[in-house]
Amino acid sequence: MAGNLLVNIAWTHVTTRVRQTLVGMAGVAMGVGFTIMMAGLMEGSQIDFLRQLVDTMPHVTVQDERRAAPVQPADREYGAVQMSNVANVNNRPGIRHPESMMASLRSWLPGDVAPSVRTTAIIDHGGRVGITLIGIDPRLEVRVSKLASQMREGQVGDLQRAPNAVIIGLALADKLAIKTGDTVSLVAGQGTQVSSTVVGVFRSGLKRVDEGQIYATLGTAQVMMGQSGIINELRVRLNNPLIADTIAKRVEGQIGYKSVSWQEANSDLLSSFAVRDFIVLTVMGAMLLTSSFATYNIISTITNEKRQDIAIMKSLGMRETSVRSIFIMEAAMIGLVGMIAGWAIGYALCFGWSQITIYNTLTGTNVPISIYYSPLHYIVAGGISLLCCTGAAFFPARKATRVHPVEIIRGAS
């Protein structure tokens, strides 16, 4: 069967029913357009959130602990041995030989590494708030975090300007009415208390960080812990944050200490994203499926109107599958043009949304709506739509072409 003939008939059918064809195309275009917009919005907001999250924390954190209890010498020596109530030797906390470990990691890491001391304390400035105190090396910290760019007042280097200087989050500063230059009291768990000068304020955008984390020098943090020279955390920043999981495993394999990627640290959040993605995909699929109902209606109408033509084509010797393919091609034509129009609508909607800013009451700033432009959105939305359209046409086309030509010819006569 000459394919050109079938295409020609299909093209003639869709072009002689301009209004119906346009309605069908509009349905597909709207479905594709809004799906692209929704995908861009959802993925944009997700990427924006993750970027904020990734910027705020190290990509890999090496902690001074191990995932499993160390293997006992007896276990190593004997094949079968039972031990109970084994107490580990109470080693001094902290990572051993941090400088040599960092040097070793720097030799292959696609990024950089810096030491830090993490401890908890209470900040007292009229009110008392429990915080996480992070001791950093200001010179190295700028290589492994975005703290420098998050500074709203002062600079990271100011930590070395005054004894026991601290940089605090904007939300904490607001909560305790602290201003740059104020003196606050830091109280450690062991009872150690130091007076600190606030030399800067930062804003990461994450409330729990801005309200519960402060930075000091390594020395101040070591004093608060009562452990001079201790380094209990190595902070790694990678050129590509997406490979953090792989790097964390390699680091842990090399140095033995527990290494946590940002993905592992936020696994609960990421799994909730997976659920959200599933919901979004379901909604988008439903939108595309709904839009294909317009095509179903049009093909049903055309096949009903064309019952006589179908009978004649069959009586002339055209096969049922060939006649059926005419109507499926018609749906594909409607779907194809609708898809291209939908791409344009989707892009325009995404662009329109990206021009809008929303006032964030938490941060007090106008935040632009994040849109993620991805060719994949266009390919997936268009592909599914095309598939739905041709699928929607299949059933009315099959029903119509199964009609016995004699019935139609007799009816017309």
Added chain:
Amino acid sequence: MSEIALQAVGLVRRIEGAVSHTLVNGIDLAVNKGEFVAITGPSGSGKSSLLYLLGLLDAPTDGEVIICGQPTSKLSEDDRAHVRLTKCGFVFQFHFLLPEFTSLENVLLPMRAEGKMSEKDMLARGLDLLGSLGLKDHAQKRPNQLSGGQRQRVAIARALSNRPEIIVADEPTGALDTSSTEQVFGILREIADQGRTVVVVTHDPALATRADRRLHIVDGKIAQTFEGQKLAPEPAVAAPTDQ
């Protein structure tokens, strides 16, 4: 001895249902190549049903249709379609032309469906056929721009386009005025004279006299056959038994 183009052996077409209904009841028939056969009979006698069976538009409940020596009862639906496309040409009471296509495009339809000829050759043949039926100037017109007679002539051109051995026509003049009827019947006669087999169902006894043979169908059976000199008189038959 003449070559048989179309043969029916014990042809039966029954509609099963709450009440069974026999449309064609054991017809045996052989039509020679180049023969013009007219089928007449009262309404509901089964003449159109017989024609649809002979043209493979319908499948018999029992019996066999042999087209150009090829038995067809065991053919698949697709193979039957292919036989229709290559060996049979259909003309119906109504033209049944595709309304969105021009006369020429309608004539080209079977050729394009077969896809064996080049586009150039198809166009040449299509124009040639339309010209031979006096429609050369109407090649680019759509069916709604043609008169009833012209439409039916386009339908005949379409039926002839694949050079079929057999032309099957179901009351081709039923919706035409007298002059168009004469013209269409004349064309069918010419087609037969050129060596093609023509089987026509008609209500018009006068037209049937122009055939080589007339089969009169009553209740799904051949009641009478008229040939040669006996074609002229209208047979005295029982009142129509509408089914």
